[in-house]
Amino acid sequence: MTGCVVSRLGLCIALALFCDSTARAQDADVIRIALSRNENVVYGIVSGISLDQKTVAEALAKTPVKLPDPLPAGTIVGFSSSADVFMLVEPGPRPDAAWLTVDANMNRDLRDDTRVEVAKHEKQGDGAIVRIRRAYPGTPPKETWLPYRITYEPRTNKGGELERRFYLSPTYRTEGTFRVQGVDYALELSDYNFAGRFDRSNLSRGTVLRIRPRDDPPENGVYLAGHELIPLGSRFYEVRDGALDGSWIEIARNTLPEAAIGRAVADFRLTDTASKAFQLAEYRGRYLLLDFWPSWCGPCVAEFANIKSTVEKYANQPLSIIGINLDTEKQLEPARKIVADKGLTWRQVMEGRGYFLPIYQWLGRLPENRGVFPLYAIIGPDGVVRYATNDFRKMERFLEATFSPRGNADDFIFVPLSRGPRSKIAGPLPVDFDRPAARALRQNPKLKLPANLPADARIGHLPNGIVVVARPAADANRLIVRVDLNGDMDLANEDDVEIAVVARGDVKVEEAKAFQTILAYASGAQSYMPFRFAARATAAGSGGAQPQLLYFGYDRPSSGTFVRDGVEYQVQITDPTLDLFFSPEDANAQGFLALKKKQGGKWVDVSAAAGRFQIGGRSFRLRHVHDDGQLVEFEAERQP
Numbered sequence: 001m002t003g004c005v006v007s008r009l010g011l012c013i014a015l016a017l018f019c020d021s022t023a024r025a026q027d028a029d030v031i032r033i034a035l036s037r038n039e040n041v042v043y044g045i046v047s048g049i050s051l052d053q054k055t056v057a058e059a060l061a062k063t064p065v066k067l068p069d070p071l072p073a074g075t076i077v078g079f080s081s082s083a084d085v086f087m088l089v090e091p092g093p094r095p096d097a098a099w100l101t102v103d104a105n106m107n108r109d110l111r112d113d114t115r116v117e118v119a120k121h122e123k124q125g126d127g128a129i130v131r132i133r134r135a136y137p138g139t140p141p142k143e144t145w146l147p148y149r150i151t152y153e154p155r156t157n158k159g160g161e162l163e164r165r166f167y168l169s170p171t172y173r174t175e176g177t178f179r180v181q182g183v184d185y186a187l188e189l190s191d192y193n194f195a196g197r198f199d200r201s202n203l204s205r206g207t208v209l210r211i212r213p214r215d216d217p218p219e220n221g222v223y224l225a226g227h228e229l230i231p232l233g234s235r236f237y238e239v240r241d242g243a244l245d246g247s248w249i250e251i252a253r254n255t256l257p258e259a260a261i262g263r264a265v266a267d268f269r270l271t272d273t274a275s276k277a278f279q280l281a282e283y284r285g286r287y288l289l290l291d292f293w294p295s296w297c298g299p300c301v302a303e304f305a306n307i308k309s310t311v312e313k314y315a316n317q318p319l320s321i322i323g324i325n326l327d328t329e330k331q332l333e334p335a336r337k338i339v340a341d342k343g344l345t346w347r348q349v350m351e352g353r354g355y356f357l358p359i360y361q362w363l364g365r366l367p368e369n370r371g372v373f374p375l376y377a378i379i380g381p382d383g384v385v386r387y388a389t390n391d392f393r394k395m396e397r398f399l400e401a402t403f404s405p406r407g408n409a410d411d412f413i414f415v416p417l418s419r420g421p422r423s424k425i426a427g428p429l430p431v432d433f434d435r436p437a438a439r440a441l442r443q444n445p446k447l448k449l450p451a452n453l454p455a456d457a458r459i460g461h462l463p464n465g466i467v468v469v470a471r472p473a474a475d476a477n478r479l480i481v482r483v484d485l486n487g488d489m490d491l492a493n494e495d496d497v498e499i500a501v502v503a504r505g506d507v508k509v510e511e512a513k514a515f516q517t518i519l520a521y522a523s524g525a526q527s528y529m530p531f532r533f534a535a536r537a538t539a540a541g542s543g544g545a546q547p548q549l550l551y552f553g554y555d556r557p558s559s560g561t562f563v564r565d566g567v568e569y570q571v572q573i574t575d576p577t578l579d580l581f582f583s584p585e586d587a588n589a590q591g592f593l594a595l596k597k598k599q600g601g602k603w604v605d606v607s608a609a610a611g612r613f614q615i616g617g618r619s620f621r622l623r624h625v626h627d628d629g630q631l632v633e634f635e636a637e638r639q640p
Contacts, residue, residue: 029253031237033187035174035246039147042124042171047082047194049150049166051089055079059086066109077110080168082194083148085132086110089164096120098152098164104145106133118152118166127151129171134196136244144245146196147171170194174246177214181233184214188221189246198246200226200239209239209249225371227355229254229362238361259362261415262563264383268359270324273336273348285381286318287402287409289395292360292375294326295335300374303392304342310396311346317403318381321346328354363388368416368560368630380409387414391523394631397624401633413620413634415571417558426578428507428534428550431468433460441467448490450482462551464581466517466531467491470549477501479535479547483515501535501547509552519580521628527580529554553578558629565616568598569606571632573625582629587622593632612637 050056059079065086067077075090088101088110101115118128131145153165173190189198193206203209203226211230212221222231229236230251240252256266267281280288291307293300311321323344327335329352339348351357355364363377364370366388376395377388386409387398394414402409432438438460441447449459449469457471467484469491478498484491499513512532519527532552538545559572575582576589586592595613596603612619615634623635 030240030250031178031180031252032248032250033176033178034248035176035187035189035243037172037174037246039172041173041190043169043190043192045192046151046167046169047080049078049080049087049168051076051078051164051166053077056086063108065103066111068111078166080194083132083168084195088115089166092117092119096154098154098166100128100130100150100166102130102132102150104130104132106135118150121151121153121167132196134245136197138244142245144196148194168194170196174198176249180235180237183233185211185232186214186221187211187249189242189249191246196246197244198249199242199244202226202244203239203242225355227361228371229256229365231258254361256358256362259365259385260561260563260568261366261385261387262413263385265379265385266359266362267383268362270322270349270359271351272322273339273350280379281383283320283379284383286320287381287386288379289319289321290359290363290377290379291321291323292326292364292373292377293323294373295331295338296327297373301338301342303374304344306392306396308344310399314399314403319399319403323348324357324359325350326355326357326360328352366416368418370418387416389416389631391525391630393523394626397631397633411636411638412623413562413564413615415560415562415632415634417560417571417573417630417632419558419629420556423529423554423556425509425532425552426555427509427552428512429553429578431460431462431470431533431549431551433458433470433549444489446489448492450492450494450496456546458546458549460549462531462553462579463577463583463585464519464579466519466579468533468549470535470546472546473498479549481513481515481533481535481549483517483531483533485515486518487520499533499535501537504537507534507536507550512550512552521581522626523628525628527628529580531579554580556580560632567616569615570596570598570603572596573629573632575629580629582625582627584625587625593622593625 053076056077056079072090075088078087078089085106086103090099092098097117097119099115100118101110101113103110104113116128116130119126121127127149129147129149131147133143133145136142149169149171151167155163155165157163170191173188175188177184177186188210190208190210192208193202198207209224209226210221211224224230226239229238236254236256237251238254240250242249265280267279269277269279271277323346325335325348332350332352335350364375366377367375367390369390372390374390374392376392378386378395378398380386387395389395398414401412441459441461447467454471457469459469461467466487467489469482471480473480477500479501480496480498482491482494482496485494497513502511509532512534514530514532516528516530519529534550535547536550537547555578557572557574559570561568561570572594573592576586576592595606597606606613612621619637620634621637624633
């Protein structure tokens with residue numbers, strides 16, 4: 001009996017030691033995660049197959065392919081540059097189908113591959129699944145056959161000719177699970193560049209890493225490029241290595257602290273183009289503007305003229321600037337040429353490490369749009385990150401506030417906001433035909449209306465300025481609507497669209513007609529979104545009034561965080577008019593802005609009395625909200 005007790009005790013101790021060692025191994029500095037392939041994935045991303053014979057001829061000149069001789073009647077050669085695969089396209093057995101012969105074994109010979117029928121795409125999941133051979137060098141070399149979905153969308157052009165369009169998308173990804181700090185995570189590698197390659201370098205060229213706590217809904221996952229730091233609990237990890245075929249990935253703990261507006265910058269060590277090593281701490285006592293740019297980024301290069309003007313404007317202020325190039329070693333020569341051609345006189349860093357430069361991995365998380373260029377970040381004289389943005393015009397606002405005669409950076413808080421991951425269609429709300437601003441549209445000299453507009457036509461607009469004209473149709477159950485789709489105030493060239501008038505009561509989004517609109521912001525950015533319009537019958541006894549015109553907008557709150565006096569805050573703004581445009585009137589709406597602070601590990605509301613918020617022991621008011629909803633500015637109450 002005694003021996004049995006000892007044995008059980010020993011077993012318990014052994015199991016405890018094993019579990020403890022497993023937990024510690026899972027929380028190790030380096031974690032290797034085994035991945036398996038899921039071949040039943042539907043992507044929202046596709047790549048077109050080129051049938052342009054000039055493009056195909058250029059591809060064949062670079063990569064010779066053996067073709068049937070002669071080609072069957074009506075057959076042409078197609079090419080997918082993303083998947084690097086050739087195919088034969090010929091008329092199908094019926095008008096709504098085509099035959100496709102794909103070089104599936106990738107031997108550059110289209111004479112030994114199987115022909116498949118691809119029917120017209122009608123619904124999600126349609127199309128033919130073709131497995132394409134992918135080879136991976138190594139010792140020993142490996143190969144696999146990855147499934148791709150090919151869809152067919154025939155169209156008749158204005159000349160009455162049939163245009164055959166084919167699209168390709170992968171139907172696979174690799175998946176695995178692991179544990180960090182007592183939490184189980186699910187990890188996915190999705191092949192957005194279609195080549196079937198998953199190693200570290202490909203994770204910064206289109207292959208995407210997605211990660212979430214295993215118990216969270218799948219839609220809650222965060223998408224990351226291979227160079228981005230992975231937040232897991234209270235730690236950061238980065239991709240250290242991975243198998244080319246996606247069978248495993250290795251992540252390593254990164255020692256960088258979490259980046260935040262209002263938090264001290266890590267003291268990065270960099271080397272400039274004069275081969276001089278330096279640290280950011282050398283700029284203490286001055287504002288330091290960091291301009292991150294790769295040579296391929298046209299908007300980054302186009303902004304250099306404005307940056308030069310800014311340098312001249314604040315020449316007498318404590319402001320320095322450093323350009324940080326994010327090209328790889330192979331692209332440094334074009335980058336050097338840009339610096340010379342543009343006459344950039346400020347310090348440049350060109351280390352040839354691409355996106356894997358640690359200072360970018362850290363600060364690239366802060367702007368409105370993570371991982372998007374241009375990127376500008378500014379550090380205060382105290383070494384604290386004051387602001388980061390993708391829009392230099394917004395950075396100019398920060399500099400103007402800081403260096404104005406009454407300026408004091410401690411009196412301003414600039415918070416970049418990111419839009420939510422998804423836009424929820426919401427509404428409906430009425431189109432404004434009655435307010436003075438709507439009536440004044442007729443007097444606007446820029447407004448061009450359709451010719452012979454009847455007297456009973458109504459002219460109105462959405463809160464974001466999109467102009468709408470509505471008039472009765474011959475059928476009382478229909479309404480004719482014309483929308484200024486491109487925002488140029490010229491409705492003469494837009495098309496009339498008849499929409500059905502639905503019965504009184506609730507109107508469903510399925511009953512609305514989508515109009516693809518362009519919305520322009522003060523920053524120069526544009527939003528392309530389909531606003532949906534519906535007509536609802538007016539109440540009985542309204543004297544023959546026209547149906548009410550409604551629009552469905554988008555519920556997509558924007559949020560961001562910052563640190564003040566050691567306390568972390570969260571800002572969220574909600575668009576009351578659902579029009580993707582934030583006006584000064586919106587800021588006065590009930591519940592427009594919510595401010596929270598982290599207390600005891602939880603977010604608690606910060607009360608606002610008379611529009612004032614207590615932030616870090618001082619009273620601040622809302623100073624400005626950018627019309628795109630991606631910047632909120634607070635200003636401290638000044639003492640009399």
